[in-house]
Amino acid sequence: MGDALLWHRLQFAFTAVYHYVFPQLTMGLAPVIVFLRWRREDRLADFLTRVFAINFAFGVVTGFPMEFQFGTNWAGLARYAGDVIGQTLAMEGMFAFFLESIFLGVLLWSKPSPRQKLFASAALWAGSWLSAYFILATHAFTEHPQGFVKNGDKLQLDSLADLLLSRWAWTEVAHTLVAALVTGAFVLAAMGAYYTLSRKHEDVAKRLLAIGTTLGLAASLAVAFPTGDQQAKLVAHHQEPALAAMEGRFESGQMAGITLIGQPNVPQRRLDNPIRVPGALSFLAYGTFHGDVRGLSAFPEDEWPQNIELLYYAFHLMAGIGTLMIGIMSLAVLQRFRKKLEVLDARGTRPLLWALMLAFPLPYIANTAGWITAELGRQPWVIYGVLRTRDASSTNVHSGDVLFTLIGFCGLYLMLGLLFVFLIGREVMRGPVEVEGHG
């Protein structure tokens, strides 16, 4: 059963990454839908609710396996830390999932009045963000555990407040939710650009572009500063080896530079072909150019993240795409102020609209790369400094069983993905028109 751990990890990584395609749009669209209902723009809100509902359904069916895997694949973790993480994971199931499923039922299966629709949409917003909060509080505990005591071979809950209100949890919640708003904004802008370019639903297209670009610029900026900056400072203070690996930094010292590009060469313990901004990393991490940022060589190798290359590239992909997204949205907002974004005949409008239409995968890639950074950076721990990943998996499950279920998930999720693309594509093609109810 030697390689079972690898399959356990791959299955969790695959199902988690796949799952997160859906909730990031759900969480990004929910507040926009509430805003539109409040402004009485119900036709557009109804259309976005249909997109939301498809996303939500796929989010639910891919979310169930995540909760189950804590028992099936990570029995070691459940046994060791269930006293603590059981609380937040169960809260998610009880409160958040229940709010969402009940009020989506109201929106889809009954004929609600505009007031009821506003109320149900607000409950869905609360539910989706609350869901994120409980999951992220659990995740924050694994990154920077607090609110527990060790008792023999188990952890015990010491303070639920410390678990729910840790600084890491709040920072992570802010960073993740703002990043979800970026996804929502880019999808709205892409739909607006598509309708404008194909000269359909022109009034709605204007609204989509206006909301998408305004929210898109604000959220893209906020995802970098202050939320991303704060998140990076936490990593610098509490997970020094992770920061060093993210930056491909092997030697310690002051005036540490930020690597713009370069290739980590782990066997030789150096970064090949780097281009650096001198001093920037010291300043960003510790607020002074004289901050001493320790490199990986300062730590024993069994505390290094195990896949330094992937961690490094994931982090740089996230940061690079983040910068690109700020650039695209700045240009779009500028053109909108010059009244050139929605006018197809103006110079430079078409290429920009094409860029907006095709840019919607960027936030998905950045979100995924961000999660890979967080998860790989924590290794080799499943609970940082407390429990190693190799001690967390189910030892009574054979590697062949895990490989079998991993392949099963690949097949099932391929089918789900095709269905999703078909349904969302059809919904977007049809656009904001009156459609018959369910059933």
Place this chain on the structure above:
Amino acid sequence: MVELWYALAAFAIAAYVVLDGYDLGAGILHLFVAKSDADRRAVISAIGPYWDGNEVWLLAIAGALFVGFPSVLAAAFSGMYLAMFMVVWSLALRGISIEMRGQSHDELWRAFWDFVFAVSSGVLVVLLAVALGNVLRGFPLEHGAVVLPLFTDFTPSPPTGLVDWYTLAVALFAIAALARHAALWLSWKSAGDLRARCARVANYSGPIVVVSWVGAWAASLVVAHVAMRPLSFAFAVIAFGSLAASFVFARRERFLAAFSASSAFLASVIFGIASATFPTLLRSIDGKDSMDAYAAAASPHALAVGSIWYVAGVIAVIVAFARQYRDVEKS
């Protein structure tokens, strides 16, 4: 506190069986009672607003185990590894099939999703009942971990697999009881030919429910050493009474009353089992190393903190459900 969490877990299971039971049962009956597209749409509409909310109780079961008895969750879920993933995949296919069906008017598209809905519902009921059967009979437990193949030689004597004649007997009872449960719900919710067919199913399946129940019970007494206590005896009497009442109401075509009586029957079966096996949560098949509620419970502080928000959550879910049922009735 430990007793409270045991009771909460039992309550969540009972609520899940009663509530998701009728929409799972509707899936089993779907292809048999609903012949035309209009019929099938009526079946889906009768459960559409609720099934998602009903599944909250499945999370409530997992939540009660995770908060109250984390080591039991770890042992049971990892010990039934392949079966758990079949449950997960069936849940996914079932959820998708309900949502997909109405997305196109194409006949084959709808027929395909009707089929997926029916099969995944049936598989779910069988697997969950098989899990219950294994909990009653006991697991090969060693140091809090289970190694259990999916099947061995299909005999209920050790070494056992997850699936064998005893656990399949429990599954047969579950299929019959939930199909009848759903037939009553659909009889109440529908009209015309569909209602007549559902009512017929409800009446004809009655004897099968009784026979399979008594059979599974007798097998449990032999195979699973389930002790009869005064409390579990009381629940058994209530179960008998409500099942009989459900037959009478169904004959008189008072389907809401019959459905309520069927709910009481299912709930008292679960409570009867829970009171008979207390405090054992995971029984070891050789009697040693069993995991009981007191040893497996989370720390007192976690139980106390958890009980506050869990009970509040259960009350909130019940209130919201009641409101939703009322609202849908009105519209």
